[in-house]
Amino acid sequence: MQRRALLRSLLCLPVAAAAAAIAGVPAGVPFHGDATPAPQAFPARPVRIVVPVAPGGSADKLARTLALKLSEKWGQPVVVENVVGASGTLGAAQVARAKPDGYTLLLGGEGVTLNASLFKTLPYDASRAFRGVSKAVVNPQILVARPDLGVRSLQDYIALARKRPGEVTLGLPGNGGIAHVAHEMLSRQTGIKVNYIPYAGGAPATVDLLGGHIDATLITLAAVTDYVRSGRLTALAVTTPYRSKALPQVPTMAQAGAAGFAVESWQGLLAPAATPADVVDRISRDVAAVLDVPATRGQLEDAGYVVVGSSAQELDAALARDLPRYASVILASGMSLR
Incomplete structure (x- = not known):
C-alpha cells in the first residue's frame, strides 16, 4: 500500500x-x-611534467620551479618526472602518446624542432604531435672565449677564424644542439670554419674552456654568467635579437656585425596535440601568472634567463616558424644523430 x-x-x-x-x-x-x-574543472587531480633530460640541469630546475608555483596556485600536486634518453625523444614520445587532457605536459624547447631533422625516424611526428602551451623563458646563447685567446669582440673572433681556418676549437654542449646549429648559421653567414669539439653537456665544455683546453664555446648564458662577470671568460656576443639583463654590456650578434642574426633557445611547456584549447589556455595563463611574481621573475632574470610566459598561440607560431628554418641548416651541414 x-x-x-x-x-x-x-x-x-x-x-x-x-x-x-x-x-x-x-x-x-x-x-x-x-x-x-x-x-x-581543470585541474581536478595531479599534473605530471615530463622532463626529457637528467635532473640538475637548467630545464629540470625550471620544471621544478613551475611545478612548485603551479601546485600552490592549483591546490593540486604537480609532479616532475625525468625521462632521459635519445636526445630527449624518449620523454617527448611519452607525452605525445599521453591522453590529451592537460594532465601530462612536456618541458620542452627548441630540441623539439631540431630533433625533427636530426633523426631519420622518430616515434612521433614532430610537426603534429604537440601543441604549444607556453614559452616560459628564453635562454640566450652566448659566445665566450678564453681571455688569453686575444679576442675581445665578435669581429676579432671572425678575423681569427678566417686567418686560421679549421684551427679555432669551439666546444659544443652537445652534438646537434641549438649551440651547434646557431654557430653553423654564423659560419655560413660569415664564411668561417672552426673545429667543433662536442661535449656531453655544457658543464664539461665550460671546465675545458676555463682550463685553456679549447678556445671558445657557444653556450647557454646562464651557465657562464658568473665567469663573465669575474673576467674568467670573455663574452663576445649573444644570439638573441636583444641584450641580456644579466649581462647588458654584451652586444647581440647583429649589433656586433652579423646583420640580422637571431636565434632563441627557449624552454616551456607543450601538450599532446589534441588537448582541448580551454585547458591549454588555462595552463598558459597560469604559467604567465606565476612567472610574473617579482621574486620568481627576478631570480630567473638574475641567472640569465629572459622571462617570457607566452600565450599558447605565440608558441605554436614559433614552432611552425623554426621547424623549416632549422631543418635547412641541419640538412645543409650534414648534422645527424641517427
Whole structure:
C-alpha cells in the first residue's frame, strides 16, 4: 500500500524529480541519471611534467620551479618526472602518446624542432604531435672565449677564424644542439670554419674552456654568467635579437656585425596535440601568472634567463616558424644523430 501511494504521488512530479526521489537523491542536488558525470574543472587531480633530460640541469630546475608555483596556485600536486634518453625523444614520445587532457605536459624547447631533422625516424611526428602551451623563458646563447685567446669582440673572433681556418676549437654542449646549429648559421653567414669539439653537456665544455683546453664555446648564458662577470671568460656576443639583463654590456650578434642574426633557445611547456584549447589556455595563463611574481621573475632574470610566459598561440607560431628554418641548416651541414 505504501509503495502504491508513493508511485501515485510521483506521477504528479516532473520526471527528473521523480527519478531523483526513487534513487534517494536529496532535494536540490543535481541528478544526471545514467548520463556521463559533468566534467570537473581543470585541474581536478595531479599534473605530471615530463622532463626529457637528467635532473640538475637548467630545464629540470625550471620544471621544478613551475611545478612548485603551479601546485600552490592549483591546490593540486604537480609532479616532475625525468625521462632521459635519445636526445630527449624518449620523454617527448611519452607525452605525445599521453591522453590529451592537460594532465601530462612536456618541458620542452627548441630540441623539439631540431630533433625533427636530426633523426631519420622518430616515434612521433614532430610537426603534429604537440601543441604549444607556453614559452616560459628564453635562454640566450652566448659566445665566450678564453681571455688569453686575444679576442675581445665578435669581429676579432671572425678575423681569427678566417686567418686560421679549421684551427679555432669551439666546444659544443652537445652534438646537434641549438649551440651547434646557431654557430653553423654564423659560419655560413660569415664564411668561417672552426673545429667543433662536442661535449656531453655544457658543464664539461665550460671546465675545458676555463682550463685553456679549447678556445671558445657557444653556450647557454646562464651557465657562464658568473665567469663573465669575474673576467674568467670573455663574452663576445649573444644570439638573441636583444641584450641580456644579466649581462647588458654584451652586444647581440647583429649589433656586433652579423646583420640580422637571431636565434632563441627557449624552454616551456607543450601538450599532446589534441588537448582541448580551454585547458591549454588555462595552463598558459597560469604559467604567465606565476612567472610574473617579482621574486620568481627576478631570480630567473638574475641567472640569465629572459622571462617570457607566452600565450599558447605565440608558441605554436614559433614552432611552425623554426621547424623549416632549422631543418635547412641541419640538412645543409650534414648534422645527424641517427
